[in-house]
Amino acid sequence: MSSSSATRLRREEDVEKAYAIQVQAGLEGAARFTAVGLGLSIVAHHTWPAFRHQGRPFKAFLLSMSGVVFGAERALIAHEAQRRLEENHMRRIARLELTKHGIVPTETEIAKWRLSNEQSH
Structure with missing residues (x-):
């Protein structure tokens, strides 16, 4: 596998993981905030006329x-x-490892080092 395809695969996996984290946190946040927001909604309904005139679906x-x-x-x-x-x-x-071996740590060299390091583990 080339370093560019390994990088692309790693990024795709990271995007999928970030999406899963967002979905889970969004569901938890909705549950938590809905409980707190219900109390705030009741207070706003009784103290703020503009909020009182809004429909229930909009408030929810x-x-x-x-x-x-x-x-x-x-x-x-x-x-x-x-x-x-x-x-x-x-x-x-x-960068430290490449410099120890006398290699200038360019982006290409770092990607090659990462690929070889991942394959050895």
Whole structure:
């Protein structure tokens, strides 16, 4: 397998994992936020006339979608930060190893090092 196809495969796997994380966190966020939002909706209904005039379907949509969006976004940001740390750590090790062997750590060389390192493990 070439380094470009290995990189493409790794990225596709990461996208699938990120999507699964977003779906799970979105469902959890919707459940959590709907419970909290129900109380806030009751308070807003009795204190804010503009909210009172909105229909129930709109209020339900607003509450459930807010939880989905905020939950999924928070989980995706945490996942991306973790992946960035892992990638930076791997690149640092690759640069050190390549430099020890007298190879200039270009993107191509780092990709080759990563491929050979993954195959050996």
